[in-house]
Amino acid sequence: MSTVLVTGAGGEIGHSLLDHFAQQQNTKVIAVDLAQLPPAYAQKVHKVYQADISDPNLISDLESEDISELYHLAALLSTSAEKNPERAHAVNVNGTLGLLTLSRKIGERVGVPVKFLFPSTIAVYGLKSLEQKQQAGAVNEDQYLTPTTMYGINKLYCEQLGGYMSDRYGQLSASASKKNVDFRALRFPGLISATTIPSGGTSDYAPEMIHAAAQGKPYACFVRPDTRIPFMAMPDGVKALVQLAAANADALTKRVYNIGAFAPSAEEIAEMVQGAFPAAQITYEPHMKRQAIVDSWCADVNDSAARKDWGWVPDYDLNKAFNDYLIPIISSVYAG
Numbered sequence: 001m002s003t004v005l006v007t008g009a010g011g012e013i014g015h016s017l018l019d020h021f022a023q024q025q026n027t028k029v030i031a032v033d034l035a036q037l038p039p040a041y042a043q044k045v046h047k048v049y050q051a052d053i054s055d056p057n058l059i060s061d062l063e064s065e066d067i068s069e070l071y072h073l074a075a076l077l078s079t080s081a082e083k084n085p086e087r088a089h090a091v092n093v094n095g096t097l098g099l100l101t102l103s104r105k106i107g108e109r110v111g112v113p114v115k116f117l118f119p120s121t122i123a124v125y126g127l128k129s130l131e132q133k134q135q136a137g138a139v140n141e142d143q144y145l146t147p148t149t150m151y152g153i154n155k156l157y158c159e160q161l162g163g164y165m166s167d168r169y170g171q172l173s174a175s176a177s178k179k180n181v182d183f184r185a186l187r188f189p190g191l192i193s194a195t196t197i198p199s200g201g202t203s204d205y206a207p208e209m210i211h212a213a214a215q216g217k218p219y220a221c222f223v224r225p226d227t228r229i230p231f232m233a234m235p236d237g238v239k240a241l242v243q244l245a246a247a248n249a250d251a252l253t254k255r256v257y258n259i260g261a262f263a264p265s266a267e268e269i270a271e272m273v274q275g276a277f278p279a280a281q282i283t284y285e286p287h288m289k290r291q292a293i294v295d296s297w298c299a300d301v302n303d304s305a306a307r308k309d310w311g312w313v314p315d316y317d318l319n320k321a322f323n324d325y326l327i328p329i330i331s332s333v334y335a336g
């Protein structure tokens with residue numbers, strides 16, 4: 001029996017990850033979320049802590065648990081973080097430091113490094129202009145790392161903090177040679193789930209457009225039709241996390257991997273939505289600040305390292321995501 005800690009368990013990725021672990025006989029899940037977990041999800045886990053991840057009391061309560069894998073999903077996303085940058089820093093950075101410290105202590109006590117799975121983001125990229133974005137095409141992990149948002153800055157820093165805690169913690173201290181944390185990160189594109197709606201992100205226009213159409217509601221898209229960023233269907237996001245966690249450490253040449261699936265423009269998404277729901281009413285009312293955020297994100301990612309090192313291949317391209325996942329499930333969700 002292994003014990004897995006999931007923070008942000010009530011969020012979009014959290015829901016799907018809890019569904020995944022509920023099917024694993026040998027995994028005990030401890031869930032953390034600021035909000036109360038819906039009863040159907042609370043039933044799927046061994047223990048729930050309703051708490052703020054930046055609360056030191058939570059961290060000390062968790063120290064006695066023999067956690068072998070930690071999925072740190074809790075974060076304020078890009079739009080929410082711009083509304084309250086200090087709070088975003090406290091949650092996204094201090095919260096992550098607390099959990100990395102927790103992992104280090106548990107790893108030291110148990111004698112096995114705690115695997116720390118960290119969802120990073122395409123928001124770590126910062127393209128200076130639409131021309132540069134177009135020229136850059138699919139970007140590598142080490143290019144254009146000049147984020148413009150608090151969220152992107154927080155995530156980029158935490159990627160580095162995770163590496164530090166894994167490789168160089170206390171370089172001049174007695175415990176320097178001990179490896180207690182095994183930090184692994186994925187830079188997620190915008191995720192689209194059939195069963196949940198995101199809140200506080202800037203890639204939210206895609207899922208919002210689809211969920212609105214499925215409910216027969218009009219939707220005013222907050223970015224221009226030509227806006228292009230990478231997206232992924234939620235089952236692939238969960239698959240990537242679980243695969244990276246299971247990958248042989250010797251095969252990993254990086255701590256942080258891009259993963260891609262499809263990279264449509266907002267208009268291409270709208271066309272797919274219109275095809276599935278012909279009555280959909282989609283208009284465009286670009287929001288200047290949110291537009292600037294997505295314009296600074298890359299149009300696509302180069303995920304060849306993930307493909308080579310741990311066999312990453314998405315199951316869903318744009319057509320398959322709509323036809324085999326989003327449309328059938330969303331339709332049944334709203335049909336009651």
Ligand code: SER
Nearest residue numbers: 077078121201202203
């Ligand atoms: N989905 C995130 C956001 O929009 C990007 O990682 O903030």
